[in-house]
Amino acid sequence: MDTKGVGIATPRDIRLRPGSDELWVALEENDSMLIISLDSDNSVAEAEELHDILGYHYMDQVSSLAFSDDGAWFGTCQESNNNYNDMSWDGNGFMGPSLWKTVDYTKVNQNNGMWGSEDGVSKYGSHYDMNHEAPYCVGIEWWENNRYFAIDGSGDFDSNFMMFDFMEDHGAGGNDHSDAVVWRYEGESFTRVDRVSSHMRIATNGWLYIADTGANRVVRFQVGSGSTGSNVPYDQWPENLGAYKYVRQAVFETVVSDFTEPSAIAMVGDSHFIVGSHNSGLIALYDLDGNLVEMWSDFDSQGLQSVLIHNDIIYAVNSVENTITARSFTCDVDTEPETPTDVDHGEDSVADFHPCWQYTTEKKCGNKGGDACAWNVETEICDIVGAVGMCYNVPKVECKAMDDATCVYDKPTKHCFPPPATPCWYPKKKYCKKAGYCLWDEDTEVCNEQDCTLMTKKGDCGQLDACKWNNNKKICKVASN
Numbered sequence: 007m008d009t010k011g012v013g014i015a016t017p018r019d020i021r022l023r024p025g026s027d028e029l030w031v032a033l034e035e036n037d038s039m040l041i042i043s044l045d046s047d048n049s050v051a052e053a054e055e056l057h058d059i060l061g062y063h064y065m066d067q068v069s070s071l072a073f074s075d076d077g078a079w080f081g082t083c084q085e086s087n088n089n090y091n092d093m094s095w096d097g098n099g100f101m102g103p104s105l106w107k108t109v110d111y112t113k114v115n116q117n118n119g120m121w122g123s124e125d126g127v128s129k130y131g132s133h134y135d136m137n138h139e140a141p142y143c144v145g146i147e148w149w150e151n152n153r154y155f156a157i158d159g160s161g162d163f164d165s166n167f168m169m170f171d172f173m174e175d176h177g178a179g180g181n182d183h184s185d186a187v188v189w190r191y192e193g194e195s196f197t198r199v200d201r202v203s204s205h206m207r208i209a210t211n212g213w214l215y216i217a218d219t220g221a222n223r224v225v226r227f228q229v230g231s232g233s234t235g236s237n238v239p240y241d242q243w244p245e246n247l248g249a250y251k252y253v254r255q256a257v258f259e260t261v262v263s264d265f266t267e268p269s270a271i272a273m274v275g276d277s278h279f280i281v282g283s284h285n286s287g288l289i290a291l292y293d294l295d296g297n298l299v300e301m302w303s304d305f306d307s308q309g310l311q312s313v314l315i316h317n318d319i320i321y322a323v324n325s326v327e328n329t330i331t332a333r334s335f336t337c338d339v340d341t342e343p344e345t346p347t348d349v350d351h352g353e354d355s356v357a358d359f360h361p362c363w364q365y366t367t368e369k370k371c372g373n374k375g376g377d378a379c380a381w382n383v384e385t386e387i388c389d390i391v392g393a394v395g396m397c398y399n400v401p402k403v404e405c406k407a408m409d410d411a412t413c414v415y416d417k418p419t420k421h422c423f424p425p426p427a428t429p430c431w432y433p434k435k436k437y438c439k440k441a442g443y444c445l446w447d448e449d450t451e452v453c454n455e456q457d458c459t460l461m462t463k464k465g466d467c468g469q470l471d472a473c474k475w476n477n478n479k480k481i482c483k484v485a486s487n
Contacts, residue, residue, distance in 0.1 A: 007042075007050065007321075007329070007330040008049075008050045009040065009042065009050065009053040009330065010050060010052060011053075012040060012053045012055050014031070014033070014323075014329065014330060015033045015328065016035035016036075016325045016328065017031050017032065017034070017311060017323035017324070017325055017328065017330060018033075018034045018068065018069045018085075018203050018311050018312065018323070019031070019032040019068075019070045019203060019205065019311065019323070020032075020312045020322075021073060021080075021314060023073055023077045023108065024074075024075060024077035025076065026077060027043065027044040027045075027316075028042065028043050029042040029044065029314070029321065030071060030073075032068045032069065032070060032071050032082065033055065034067050034201075034325065036055065036057060037065045037067065037068060037091075038055050038056060038057040038058075038061055038065065038068075039055070039057075039065075039071070039111070040054070040056075041053070041054050041055075041056060042330075044317075048319055048332075056111060056112040057112060058116070058132050058133065059116045059131050060120065060121070060130055060131035061131070062090050063088065064082075064084075064104045064130075064133040064136055065082055065084060065104060065133075066084045066086040066088065066089075066090070066091065067084055067085045068082050068084050069083050069084060069085040069144045069203045070144065070203050071146065072147045072148040072154060075148070077108060078107065078109070079105065079106065079108065079134075079152070080105075080106050080108055080111075080148075081103050081106070081146050081154045082103065082104050082106065083102075083145060083157075084101055084102075084103075084104070084143055085142050085144050085159065085203075086101050086141065086142065087101060088100045088101040088138075097141075099138075099141045099160065099244070100138045100141075100244055100245075101141040101143070102136065102137045102138045102139050102143060102156070103137060103140060103143060103146055103154055103156050103170050104133050104135070104136045105133065105134045105135035105136065105175055106133055106134060107132075107134055107178070110132055110178065112132055113132060114132045114179070115131050115132055115178055115179040116132070127179075127180070128180055129178075130179040130180070131178075132178055132179065134177065134180070135152075135172040135175045135176055135180075135186070136183065137172070137183055137186050137188060137245070138183075138244045138245055139168065139170075139243075139244060140166075140168055140170075141158065141160040141162075142160045142198060143158060143159060144159045144198050144202070144204045144219070145203060145204040145205050145206045145217070146206070147206045147207060147208055147214060148208075149169070149208070149229065151171070152171060152172040152173060153169060153170070153171045153172075154169070154170050154172075155167070155168065155169055155170075155206060155214060156168050156170055157196050157198070157204055157206075157216075158190075159196075159204075161198070163190060165190040165192045165193075165194075166190070166195050167194055167195070167196060167216070167227070168188065168190050168191070170187075170188055171186060171188070172186055173185040173186055173187060183246070183247065184247065185247075187248050187250075187251075188249070188250045189234065189251055189252070189253045190238060190251070190252050190253065191227075191232060191252075191253045191256045192235070192252050192253065192255075192256070193254075193256060193258065194227075194256075196216065196218045196219075196221070197221045198219065198220060199220045199284070201325070202219050202267060202269050202311070203219075203311050203312060204216065204219045204268075205217050205269060205270055205271045205311075205312055206271060207271045207272060207279065208273075209276070209279065210273075211276070211294055212228065212229050212230070213229065214226060214229050215271055215273075215279055216271070217270070217281065218268070219267055219268055219269055219284065222263070222264060222265055222266050222267065222268070223262055223263050223264070223265065224262035224265065224268055224281055224292075224296070225258055225260050226258070226259050226261050227256065227257065227258050228256070228257035228258075231255070232256030232257070233253065234251045234252070234253055235251065235253065235254040236251065236252055237249075237250060237252075238251065238252065260296075261292070261294075261296030262281060262290075262292060262296045265281060265283065265290065266283050266285045266286065267283050267284045267286075268281050268284075269282060269283070269284040270282030270283075270289070270310055270311060270312045272313045273315075274291065274315060277293060278291055278292060278293055278294065278299065279291075279292055280313060282305070282306070282310045282313050283310060286307075286308060287305055287306030287307040287324075288302065288303050288305065289306070289310075289313065290302075303420060303421070305322070305333075306322050306324060307324065309324040309325050309326025309327055310323075311323050311324065311325045315335055318334060318335055319333065319335060320334075368381040402415055402420075402422070404422075405422035410425065417440070417441070418432065418437040418438075418440035418441045419432075419437055429443060429469050429470055430443070430444035430456075431453070432444065432453045433453070435451075435453075438453035441453075441466075441469075442456070442461060442463055443455065443456050443461060443466040443467070443469040443470050443473075455470055455472065458472060458474075458482050458484045459481075459483060459484070460482075461473065462481075462482070467482035471485070472484060472485055473485055474486075
């Protein structure tokens with residue numbers, strides 16, 4: 007994705023600021039935010055990285071962010087033990103979520119020195135509040151007013167799912183946190199994986215969906231459930247607070263199990279959600295009860311941290327590759343698919359997928375992709391427009407039983423596709439290498455057909471029209487005209 011020359015330094019989260027076309031990306035490495043403004047056609051109008059003068063504390067190694075419903079405020083979580091970017095020191099644990107006002111983030115208290123004050127009033131950067139009960143915080147979501155849910159990743163408490171109510175903020179740069187209310191929920195815990203966010207997103211059905219990264223599952227929490235109980239022992243309070251309590255009998259349910267390193271979570275309309283794996287880049291679509299609808303193993307690669315759906319585009323940030331990618335994701339209310347492989351997003355809406363990305367040139371995209379695909383000049387990728395993928399997600403056995411002119415089962419990607427334009431169409435090296443009949447050219451980064459005489463397996467030899475298998479000699483040779 008074009009960021010107008012602005013670098014992407016370890017992105018951990020991507021969110022849309024409500025009421026705008028601004029994408030906000032949390033950059034862990036720089037303790038900063040990248041703001042990308044989109045034009046009406048979803049192209050990038052401008053991009054700017056913003057860094058608060060005290061970001062090395064209030065946004066140190068930021069892992070996640072969440073906006074209030076009107077976009078006027080946002081909270082951040084920091085996967086830090088508060089070492090003020092001093093890598094020789096482990097930190098003092100005085101860390102947790104921060105509160106910011108969108109309009110003046112990095113715009114106030116930037117010229118008062120690192121820890122400046124005026125007339126005895128602190129001017130500590132542009133933050134509006136902070137609490138310090140959640141070191142190594144890896145996920146945050148807004149609830150209501152100044153309330154946010156967050157995950158304490160320190161391992162100091164079994165009850166590490168939390169609610170922070172900043173109550174009345176202390177103003178830009180202040181330092182009075184004494185009115186805040188903090189809750190720790192009993193009965194459930196979440197396992198942090200170092201440098202991997204455990205994102206959470208709230209659904210319109212009143213449940214909060216949480217990626218439990220280290221436990222390879224997705225948990226949902228019924229927002230508002232539970233009742234406050236005993237106080238957290240006072241010797242475990244890192245600061246004076248209005249209240250610091252445990253919450254009992256809250257409702258948690260595991261809705262997805264055996265999903266390796268879930269990190270990304272995104273809601274799809276009112277009835278589905280997407281989960282993305284940091285380990286592999288795989289993403290999967292589920293209904294709100296955790297029933298699998300569809301899965302895409304080729305979406306991204308290791309390092310996927312967060313996804314966002316906006317204007318029929320799914321954006322993804324990858325902290326290993328330091329990239330932001332954009333791919334079409336269409337929910338077309340006017341299209342009624344003729345195949346059971348399409349994804350229903352509600353009574354009137356279906357999501358249509360077509361493997362347009364197999365067409366590696368603009369000409370092939372137009373000729374082979376038809377109305378389903380369009381060439382993206384910026385990314386040089388053949389993207390989905392909105393037509394139905396007739397073979398997508400058909401089970402392996404059923405796909406193999408179909409007419410090869412309609413659908414074929416592709417072993418390298420383990421997907422059912424329409425017949426590809428060329429046998430070695432793979433745009434990624436990992437798939438090209440898995441195809442025994444293809445050879446990846448490191449110089450041109452193109453997947454080419456393998457030399458017939460170098461293939462030793464009958465199945466690979468039969469994939470290329472130019473080759474023919476000799477059953478007697480058990481060799482692959484060039485087919486005669």
